Amino acid sequence: MTVAPEEFAPPVPPASEVFADALAHLVSDTVERQRILGSGAFEAIGEGAEVRLSSGRTMLDFGSYAVPLFGHRPATVTRAVRAALETLPTSTRLLTNPYAAALAARLAALVDPGRLDKVSFGLNGADAVETALKLAIARTGTPSALAVQGGFHGKSMGALALTHDPLRRGPVRGFLGDVRHLPLEPDAVARAAREAPFAALIFEPVQGEGGGRAIPPELLRRWSADAHAAGAFVLADEIQCGLRRCGPVSVSVSEGVRPDAVLLGKPLGGGVMPLSAVVGTRELFAPLAADPYFHTATFGGHPASCAAGLAALDLLDTVAESLPAVAARLAAGVAALAASRPGSVVGVRSTGLLAAVEFGDATVAGLAVLEAGRRGLLVGQSLSRPAVLKLLPPAVTDAAQMDRAFAILDAGCRAAERRAARSG
Ligand SMILES: Cc1ncc(COP(=O)(O)O)c(C=O)c1O
Incomplete structure (x- = not known):
């Protein structure tokens, strides 16, 4: 359960202003990647397994450095x-x-x-x-x-x-x-x-x-x-x-x-x-x-x-209750992804709510992150093994959200393979 964001009515500056400041004064390559992932919008409100952007669009969050295990804003x-x-x-x-x-x-x-x-x-x-x-x-x-x-x-x-x-x-x-x-x-x-x-x-x-x-x-x-x-x-x-x-x-x-x-x-x-x-x-x-x-x-x-x-x-007991079902859906999702993309995915692993999709090529993995982002799913590459995408769903992710995440990931992988083939 999260509190309705309307209660806070956060000030929302124009995206152009936010990106101008961030590009000028933060690490510009990181900001540029964030700009692409958010399709030109910035993160505005976290809510359960999703993040609402300044453009009004929502994205499923299977990234966030593993922080929102209980969902955003419990x-x-x-x-x-x-x-x-x-x-x-x-x-x-x-x-x-x-x-x-x-x-x-x-x-x-x-x-x-x-x-x-x-x-x-x-x-x-x-x-x-x-x-x-x-x-x-x-x-x-x-x-x-x-x-x-x-x-x-x-x-x-x-x-x-x-x-x-x-x-x-x-x-x-x-x-x-x-x-x-x-x-x-x-x-x-x-x-x-x-x-x-x-x-x-x-x-x-x-x-x-x-x-x-x-x-x-x-x-x-x-x-x-x-x-x-x-x-x-x-x-x-x-x-x-x-x-x-x-x-x-x-x-x-x-x-x-x-x-x-x-x-x-x-x-x-x-x-x-x-x-x-x-x-x-x-x-x-x-x-x-x-x-x-x-x-x-x-x-x-x-x-x-x-x-x-x-x-x-x-909240840990609530996680213990939801974990078996969410983890099973996650494991099934990565297994199906590996089966459907044998040309690019070389292995998958999952333990509880931490799953990994290993690509044969780190470039395809990087492109898959961007293509998934364009379609509404946030995932990250492993810091020390960039050919591996990490999926870190919050424990509050429901069955429909999990299905949506894997539909996006499958489409994102296909698009990444096509882009890699064109540029390679
Ligand atoms: C296993 C492990 N240890 C330590 C750290 C460092 O944590 P922080 O980035 O909060 O300093 C991380 C961050 O990803 C981690 O995954």
């Missing part, structure tokens, strides 16, 4: 945020913030009760990654980490050191810390431990930007045991796959991996506010017990974000 979340804004729109940081306290307690009780007991809040996923990495390095005294080939953990400097994306690492390579990226082999962690010590192993149980690839649970359990045997921490980055996007609240905990921290973000703020969290063991958080100012940030635990987080957690 009423319970926007209400909770408004209530916080009316009373405590920011925290003194010198006094105890009841929203942060309540959300920390809820997360500790939810993610891995009794084991993952301490919480640190940030605003972006990369904040959570940076915090967890910094704590692990400080606690072990070892300035080195293991990550996974194909893994994505963000683009701030510490997070980028863990991200396996040669293109984005290249320009700042000399400034990135010591990280070894492992192949998906059972012995990889034990082998790395024999070569040199490390503070932490970080992985995504389901790689999002790496192309929707689920890492086998038995591999994660073996790696986790080997990392622990080497005296290192295990960090599960569930910023994209967690909070029921891929089924469980925590994929790694549900698979018996026993991480020392689960990192959450994206939908944690209810798709309304920026919020991320490290939910970890007391052992990992020990450097903060020794020095509470070892890691702080001005807006950490922001009351409005934590109010949104509390309302978001209340």
Whole structure:
């Protein structure tokens, strides 16, 4: 349930003005792509699984960086945020913030009760990654980490050191810390431990930007045991796959991996506010017990974000109810797409509400994004594997919307193939 947008009557500037400002002062290539995707209009109002544009047209949203898991503008979340804004729109940081306290307690009780007991809040996923990495390095005294080939953990400097994306690492390579990226082999962690010590192993149980690839649970359990045997921490980055996007609240905990921290973000703020969290063991958080100012940030635990987080957690049961049906339709949709486009689609994968369509050619994938956009569907390419389109439907997507999305995607793929054939 969303609140009628008419209640807010947002000012709608002319699109020409918006694009002139954005092209002049933001990253112009990105804005130009957005202009094409919106057919010259900008995003105006989010509503459930759809976004209404300034032109009045609506688009289905299977993109949005995986944020609107509960749909756009869930009423319970926007209400909770408004209530916080009316009373405590920011925290003194010198006094105890009841929203942060309540959300920390809820997360500790939810993610891995009794084991993952301490919480640190940030605003972006990369904040959570940076915090967890910094704590692990400080606690072990070892300035080195293991990550996974194909893994994505963000683009701030510490997070980028863990991200396996040669293109984005290249320009700042000399400034990135010591990280070894492992192949998906059972012995990889034990082998790395024999070569040199490390503070932490970080992985995504389901790689999002790496192309929707689920890492086998038995591999994660073996790696986790080997990392622990080497005296290192295990960090599960569930910023994209967690909070029921891929089924469980925590994929790694549900698979018996026993991480020392689960990192959450994206939908944690209810798709309304920026919020991320490290939910970890007391052992990992020990450097903060020794020095509470070892890691702080001005807006950490922001009351409005934590109010949104509390309302978001209340929605997780609703997601659990709708997820099997929506996930089944999504899986059936990508399978049918692969069957109908054997010339361009080389593989599909899906885990819960995260599906991937792999094209033989990244150019066709890029064109398919544009052609789907023209027809009313927002999807994105995987950041580290541009030949892969990621489909991230909100849990509120109904059967008719799912059918519409796949009809658009099929037509978009056909058009992309034709355009690629003409230009190639
Ligand atoms: C698994 C994972 N970790 C970390 C991040 C970084 O999050 P943010 O962009 O909010 O900093 C992302 C973003 O896509 C992600 O998918």
